[in-house]
Amino acid sequence: MQWELNTEKPVYLQLVEQIQAKIISGIYKPGDKLPSVRDLAAQAMVNPNTMQRAMTELERDGLVYTNRTAGRFITSDEELIKQLKTEYIAAIVQDFLDKMKQLGLGSDEIISYLNIIIENKK
Amino acid sequence: MLAKLTKHELYATGRIFLPLYSIMLLLSLINRGFSSIGELSSPFKTLKGFMVAAYVISIVATLVITFVIIILRFYKNLMSDEGYLMFTLPVKPSQLINAKLIVSFLWNILSIFVVATSLFIILGTSKNLEMFRGLLDLAVTGLKSTFGSSYPILIAEYIIMIFVGTIYQILMIYVSIAIGHLLNEHKVIGSFAAYIAINTIIQMLVSIIVLIWTNLELSIFTYTPYYGTTETITGNNVNYSVSIVQAITKQIIPFSIIFSVLCCVAFYLVTNYIFKKKLNLN
Amino acid sequence: MSVILECKSLTKKFGSTTALFNVNLSLERGKIIGLLGPNGSGKTTLIKIINGLLVPDTGSIKIAGMNPGVESKKIVSYLPEKTYLPDWMKVSEAISFFKDFYGDFEEKRAYDMLHRLNLDPTKRLKTLSKGTKEKVQLILVMSRRANLYCLDEPIGGVDPAARDYILNTIITNYDENATVIISTHLIADIENVLDEVVFIKEGSLVLHAPVDEIREKEGKSIDSLFREVFRC
Numbered sequence: 001m002q003w004e005l006n007t008e009k010p011v012y013l014q015l016v017e018q019i020q021a022k023i024i025s026g027i028y029k030p031g032d033k034l035p036s037v038r039d040l041a042a043q044a045m046v047n048p049n050t051m052q053r054a055m056t057e058l059e060r061d062g063l064v065y066t067n068r069t070a071g072r073f074i075t076s077d078e079e080l081i082k083q084l085k086t087e088y089i090a091a092i093v094q095d096f097l098d099k100m101k102q103l104g105l106g107s108d109e110i111i112s113y114l115n116i117i118i119e120n121k122k
Numbered sequence: 123m124l125a126k127l128t129k130h131e132l133y134a135t136g137r138i139f140l141p142l143y144s145i146m147l148l149l150s151l152i153n154r155g156f157s158s159i160g161e162l163s164s165p166f167k168t169l170k171g172f173m174v175a176a177y178v179i180s181i182v183a184t185l186v187i188t189f190v191i192i193i194l195r196f197y198k199n200l201m202s203d204e205g206y207l208m209f210t211l212p213v214k215p216s217q218l219i220n221a222k223l224i225v226s227f228l229w230n231i232l233s234i235f236v237v238a239t240s241l242f243i244i245l246g247t248s249k250n251l252e253m254f255r256g257l258l259d260l261a262v263t264g265l266k267s268t269f270g271s272s273y274p275i276l277i278a279e280y281i282i283m284i285f286v287g288t289i290y291q292i293l294m295i296y297v298s299i300a301i302g303h304l305l306n307e308h309k310v311i312g313s314f315a316a317y318i319a320i321n322t323i324i325q326m327l328v329s330i331i332v333l334i335w336t337n338l339e340l341s342i343f344t345y346t347p348y349y350g351t352t353e354t355i356t357g358n359n360v361n362y363s364v365s366i367v368q369a370i371t372k373q374i375i376p377f378s379i380i381f382s383v384l385c386c387v388a389f390y391l392v393t394n395y396i397f398k399k400k401l402n403l404n
Numbered sequence: 405m406s407v408i409l410e411c412k413s414l415t416k417k418f419g420s421t422t423a424l425f426n427v428n429l430s431l432e433r434g435k436i437i438g439l440l441g442p443n444g445s446g447k448t449t450l451i452k453i454i455n456g457l458l459v460p461d462t463g464s465i466k467i468a469g470m471n472p473g474v475e476s477k478k479i480v481s482y483l484p485e486k487t488y489l490p491d492w493m494k495v496s497e498a499i500s501f502f503k504d505f506y507g508d509f510e511e512k513r514a515y516d517m518l519h520r521l522n523l524d525p526t527k528r529l530k531t532l533s534k535g536t537k538e539k540v541q542l543i544l545v546m547s548r549r550a551n552l553y554c555l556d557e558p559i560g561g562v563d564p565a566a567r568d569y570i571l572n573t574i575i576t577n578y579d580e581n582a583t584v585i586i587s588t589h590l591i592a593d594i595e596n597v598l599d600e601v602v603f604i605k606e607g608s609l610v611l612h613a614p615v616d617e618i619r620e621k622e623g624k625s626i627d628s629l630f631r632e633v634f635r636c
Binding site: 005006007008009010011012013038041042044045046047048049050 | 568578620626
Binding site for chain 2: 418419455458474482484506
């Protein structure tokens with residue numbers, strides 16, 4: 001379970017993003033039980049305080065919930081996860097499109113480049 | 123906490139002293155064994171000679187090493203890197219000093235006993251014991267005649283003086299090390315210098331006091347004997363000279379003890395102050 | 405009380421050199437704090453004062469409301485830069501020593517950590533490598549349930565795996581009532597672990613802020629900010 005954290009953005013934000021990514025990609029499945037904050041913090045090599053803050057954010061967004069006796073769980077709300085995935089992908093694509101625009105490519109050029117590269121990868 | 127510090131101190135120093143003293147006693151036993159065997163053939167003669175030499179060296183070593191270790195232990199454990207450990211323990215600096223003082227004192231006294239025991243081992247033949255007995259009786263008679271029947275008090279005072287003297291030596295070492303520590307560089311040289319300086323100052327002080335004392339026309343020479351009644355010998359002259367001896371002894375040894383105690387207190391207070399307020403480990 | 409350390413106008417001079425000048429600092433419980441500055445900036449002086457190894461010239465310092473002394477030493481756990489354990493001791497003897505003098509020392513925790521590192525407790529400290537000795541010291545210091553941990557350069561001169569181990573130990577021993585002060589000049593390696601940072605420059609406090617706040621406001625890492633602030 002690799003955590004990729006840089007030093008430029010606030011840690012808790014990065015943690016939120018990383019956990020979101022893990023939920024979207026299925027590393028954390030719906031209904032999975034999460035390790036304790038301390039264990040997660042140790043895994044990610046961050047301050048338990050910061051991990052707690054990330055958890056609070058995720059709970060606020062509804063991606064994670066706490067059962068007082070049993071612990072913390074990933075939401076089973078698949079709709080919510082799908083929505084998150086869509087937003088996440090949209091953000092990456094938008095970022096990609098912005099970069100391509102910077103290089104001066106138009107939409108058709110972008111699509112043909114995509115097709116060529118995906119073909120070559122096969 | 124002091125008990126724990128003392129226990130730890132005993133353990134840390136015992137691992138050096140116990141083997142040292144055991145070797146010494148062992149050598150005395152070996153030498154005693156050799157001497158009872160009598161005439162020996164050539165290779166054994168050399169060995170015996172070697173053992174005797176080793177024994178003599180071990181006596182000197184015992185006393186010297188005891189002294190050196192007391193110094194090194196204080197320095198290494200409190201003033202070098204280990205000081206970071208000791209001075210962050212939840213104890214008062216005075217407790218650190220006390221633990222070392224108590225244990226150093228014990229080893230000093232023990233070293234004397236060990237040497238005495240070893241001599242007893244070597245020389246303890248019945249013939250020697252009888253001779254020793256005779257000497258002892260002679261000494262007691264002499265003491266009685268000079269100091270009267272209360273001579274045990276004198277012996278007690280003498281023993282106290284030895285004890286106080288031991289503590290005095292130890293504390294002088296400690297305060298010298300502490301004073302040397304105040305310097306930023308050359309701390310060790312500073313300690314040596316402090317030791318010499320303190321010794322010199324005290325000797326000067328003593329000389330001055332003695333000078334004043336003997337010049338004051340204190341009628342010590344007309345004291346009535348302190349230690350009860352003297353055995354009358356003959357005439358006033360002898361009583362007179364006996365009084366001098368008694369009076370001087372009555373004054374010198376107690377004075378010596380009191381002076382040493384005052385010095386000990388001064389050494390201790392200075393050391394404690396430096397540790398409390400002027401500590402600067404590197 | 406929530407403030408574990410309070411320094412007011414703390415000043416310390418050594419002869420003509422001023423090591424600390426007018427330092428005002430207040431640290432709360434439950435935080436991991438980076439004490440950052442170049443060598444000779446005054447970090448070690450401050451830590452020594454916290455531990456009662458130095459007496460400040462002026463100003464005051466209180467640990468959990470107490471002046472440095474016997475009582476404060478009971479709740480402060482200190483890891484100095486140097487090896488300070490007697491060389492002749494066995495690891496097990498060092499553990500007994502800590503257990504004897506510190507009421508908050510947890511022997512089981514220490515042995516667990518030793519075991520996980522495959523360290524033989526019967527070995528004498530002088531037979532261990534420098535890195536291993538440092539790990540033993542870290543284990544002893546972190547096995548105490550102290551209110552304030554002062555770690556002076558815990559990761560300097562240590563290989564990356566050991567560094568990870570040390571940070572992992574700090575994280576897993578985290579206690580919301582305790583504060584950990586990590587004094588270092590190697591910032592990039594530990595910034596993600598820190599709650600707040602304190603910059604000390606030439607004896608003065610120049611910055612005290614939460615890490616995430618700095619990253620949000622300045623948009624850069626603590627390491628970058630440090631290089632700016634301490635540019636030669």
